Amino acid sequence: MKTETEVQLYQIAEDQAGYFSLAQARELGLRRHQIYREVQRGKFISAEQGVYRFVQFPASQFEELHRAVLSAGPQAVVGFQTALYVYELSDLIPDEIHLILPPTSSRRRPGIRVHTIQLLPEDVTEFEGLPITTVEKTIVDCAFAHVEDDQIRLAIYQALQRGMTSKQKLTEQAARRSTGIAELVSRFAEGVSL
Secondary structure, three states: OOOHHHHHHHHHHHOOOOEEEHHHHHHOOOOHHHHHHHHHOOOEEEEEOOEEEEOOOOOOOOHHHHHHHHHHOOOOEEOHHHHHHHHOOOOOOOOOEEEEOOOOOOOOOOOEEEEOOOOOHHHEEEEOOEEEEOHHHHHHHHHHOOOOHHHHHHHHHHHHHOOOOOHHHHHHHHHHHOHHHHHHHHHHHHOOOO
């Protein structure tokens, strides 16, 4: 028989490809030794320091991202080229994971590119169980980060054609960044007929 705490932890993990952090388990009242005991019993798998997975969850497409986000902490958000990849808006396959973290976070993480930009609540959404920048924020951030124009053009085209954002949202987001980015995004968006 499962306890209420186990059910709650499972529900958290269910939205995160089966993963949960030690911090999330602690919030439910579980202690480190209880987690270790369940690892020894074969109920959980230790994925990396402070991150675990229920064994019954199969591998998923974004499990590496779930582990990275959980490891980085509760304010981590997937962004930039990694968000483009998750949304399937370009041909880019990033060679490292791009996460947005608060400025006070540690910047050194192997295989992770940390960005410390200010995010507004409306800049963040959830997709595939991941905290991620919105489509329009992702495209504008990538344009600002000098991702190739062809990839930005493709991302805008894909996002508009698939109804993931609107020209208005894109241009408003770009205007918050800079005049040059606003002109670039507006030019590419105007070229898309819906």
